Amino acid sequence: MKRLLSLDVLRGITVCGMILVNNAGGSVSYAPLRHSVWNGLTPCDLVFPFFLFMVGISTYISLRKFDFRSSHEVVKKIFRRTFLIILIGLGIEWFGYACKGEFFPIDTLRIPGVLQRIGLCYGIVSLMVIYIRHKYLPWIAGGLLVVYSILLLVGNGYACDDTNILAVVDRSIFGEAHLYKKSPIDPEGLMATLSAVAHTLIGFLCGKLLLEKIPVSQRVVKLITVAAMMLAVGYILSIWMPLNKRIWSTSFVFVTCGWGSLLLALLMYVIDVKEVNKGWTFFLVFGMNPLFLYVLSEVVAIAFSQWGIRKAIYEGILVVFTDPYFASLIYALLFCSLMCITGYILHRKKIYIKI
Template sequence: MKNNQRLVALDVMRGLTIAGMILVNTPETWSYVYAPLQHARWNGLTPTDVIFPFFLFMMGVSMYISLKKCSFHLSSHLLMKIIRRSLILFLIGTAIYALATFLGTLRDACRQPGFEGNPWKEAFASLPGTRIPGVLQRLGVCYGIGSIIVLTCRHRYIPHLAGGILAGYFLILLFGNGFVHSPENILSVVDRTLFGDNMINDGGIDPEGALSTLPSIAQVLIGFCIGKICIETPDMREKLNKIFLYGSLMLIVGWLFSYGCPLNKRVWTPSFVLVTCGFACLLLGILIWYIDLRKVYKQTWTFEVFGVNPLFCYVLSEVLAILVDYLPLHSATLHERFYSGFLSNCFGDNEWTSFLYAFSLLCSVWLIGVLLYKKKIYIKI
């Protein structure tokens, strides 16, 4: 039996989410991807679309657990710690994009026939164009703002605050063409103004854009409320009843709301927040029932490997994918050698080989994670 069993379910859920993110982010080619591993093109929901929202929800749950240790008292020391963590998350995310920009430009310059300039100079000159919006960047912003909110606001008002944020955001979308996929969408207008056209993905509607960070903060606050239930409700059956009840309510309300406010990850619509929080809540409840109530641990340690070092495993997967894609500079990359020289020769070019490539990277990260897990090394910021 393990100490602090309530954390095990959260670690396993984080591990499942990290594993899903690696599979989604690192296919051999985007031309061949199984449908469940693709994002919805616009309105709609796929299994892939719930991964990032799950991270935000779990951040809220973890926030309650960690800040409870200081009795939710905002001291100057704690404030500096929150700001430091937020900045580190933001800078790590930016550094990952900078590495991809640098190595991509360097490789292209080295391979360009008749290139007479200095490839290294060209690569350094490309760094100012590094993309700013990103997954870790949004996590950093949401962590910082969410932490300050829960430390300065009475907890009984937090559900109302989360609902108010979602309602206000809905009005912004309603009066700002927020539901249309066009440059006139207010999300696109704000992102182009802040970041410029060259840093925006998905045709101008960036899934990690500035304005859509508002409902992401609400997602963290909802997770915080569920975290309070997990910690403050001593009776296991009562705890599970509450988690399943609130999860089901959010899922049903979000689904009904989607008839007037479509489910859309790029826009991060309020209905999308409610539905994904509902799914996250139900999954967490199932894991708590399976791990804490049935006392089953051995079957879940595979995902716990990712869950105890989530940031390290995610960053490692991104860096490995970048290095494999761009190195060596002059000859065939490791990506090309492994895929063209082995996978495609054995299985051809299709969704299965693209999945095997992503799965091989997932296993590589897992093996490194196992070493840390066995040695009880937990890398935190």
């Protein structure tokens, strides 16, 4: 079956977005690059869920080669990749301390994180799909979301304070010193992994739809239909269960998976049906080495911040563009371009770094 270029482009758009969002120049971020303070949905709130959605699709594609059968080789690969992703996430946290001269931050190292959530979701979903019949997966995803919704409703899960069940569970398991410091709710906390796993399962099921042996145009129509259904369900649920990235609410899962499916359908139509496959190089280079470029961006960002490079560049931009918000955007774009150049060099040399 012909490779869908649109998948690589969407993966690249997502990674590029993650890098942009995480790298404001000064103390302020350009408005569209800010997360919602609590309830609500901004453009940058879509970035991480899109990536998790793509993890689900990629899981389908990678395990399809093994016919979704369990074997020593497959299980070993899943565990190896899961632990490597989690360890890299912890390593990035450690690097921030190491740059300050703290090489053993055992008492304060944050344990949850973006890569840690990605690793857990990948590992759990991968084991599910090789041991559980696929016809049960939609029911499992739905069941996880129902259970999680009930836990939020009975556990004060929509309160942005220390009484929130998510905060209570994280403090009891990790200890307050090992959690996110800027909010009482850790945005990558443990309990929210329930809905994040369901989110990844939805991506997996969409991956199954994408690789059906029917014309691409028909797959696009199916994907648009699924997207419309998820968006309708998500926005209706948001009346009672607000859209909230920090707690990864059920409505947030449906809405972000819906928008992700819709964007993917649009890209498939343009790139794979109409064959408008030129002009996507910027995003394609991110999509070919997504995890590596994201990790590199985090490491470089920490180094730039600790060594004063970010401040120097940002102040230089302010000389030309005096608006701090616009200067922050320019810095983020320049930083993203630096990662793009790195990715382009790797792509030209056909170097694709996988875990």
